[in-house]
Amino acid sequence: MLRCFFATLLVFIKAQGAKHIFRELTFCRREQMESGFGLEFDGEQLWYVDPSDFQAHQRIPEFTRDWSLDKTLPSQANGSVGTCYYNIPRCTVGEKTPPEAIVPPRTLIYTKREVRLGVHNTLICLMSAFHPPPVNVYWRRNGAAVDVQDVTNTQYYSDGDSTFRLYSYLSFKPEQGDVYSCTVQHKGLQQDTTRLYEVDVLEDSQMLEMVVLVLGILLGFLGFLAGIFFIIKSKQELPAV
Incomplete structure (x- = not known):
């Protein structure tokens, strides 16, 4: 059954000849009355409108100076x-109730910045190339559920092949040995998929020990090569009998 409807896609060219894509995405699911609306630029979400109250939120604060909010955006989202929802049953009839395309997500977990013990960072769980929404994501630290206030999920991003991406961000303070997990649920998965991230950072003393060890191995290897060289050279210099 058709579930999603894509709104206008605009492509524009800058003076230098570089191509950029500005995309307006609207999607909805009649069965669960779930919907979303967002504006994207080159794959990054600039604004999204929360369908629960149709309030606009800026996703990337760095773009504040360059992208001001269009005051009509919430009403545009409401109309889209x-x-x-109006088009879903008509498209379904027009397409003669096609089978639903179900594609499970690919998942990946990584940090936003280089990890340093005790320094706040962000873990990112990426769910990509799936259809249809939704996906559900659950974070754990050492087997226990994390505080929901530390988790932020984006709206759904659209890709050119009609699949979706979703990012889940976990704010965390790395401590040696902690294990974080990101568990993803989707109707295309036979079982939940879990990705793990273990905090394993070499401290200064450990780094020094590692450097000394590597230098010792390197010097030992160079000494071995030098010994072989002198043995071969001495044999070459022996007088013939």
Whole structure:
């Protein structure tokens, strides 16, 4: 069954000849009354409108100076979502109730910045190339659920092949030996998928020990090569009998 309806896609060219993509995405699911609306630039979400109250939120604060909020955006989102729900049954009839395309997500977990013990960082769980929404994501630290206030999920991003991406961010303070997990649920998965991240950072003393060890091995190897060289050279210099 058709579930999603894509709104306008705009492509524009800068003076230098570089191509950029500005995308407006609207999607909805009639069965669960779930919907979303967002504006994307080159794959990054600039704004999204929360369908629960149709309030606009900026996703990337760094773009504040360059991208001001269009005051009509919430009403545009409301109209686009309404159009989406209006079109679903008509598209379903027009396409003669096609089978639903189900593609499970690919998952990846990584940190936003280089990890340093005791310094706040962000873990990112990426769910990509899936269809249809939704996906559900659950974070754990050492087997226990994390504080929900430390977790932020993006709206759904769209890809050119009609699949979706979703990012989940966990704010955390790395401590040696901690193990974090990101568990993903989707109807295309036979079982939940879990990705693990273990905090394993070499401290200064450990780094020094590692450097000394490596230098010792290197010097030992160079000494071995030098010994072989002198043995061969001495044999070459022996007088013939």
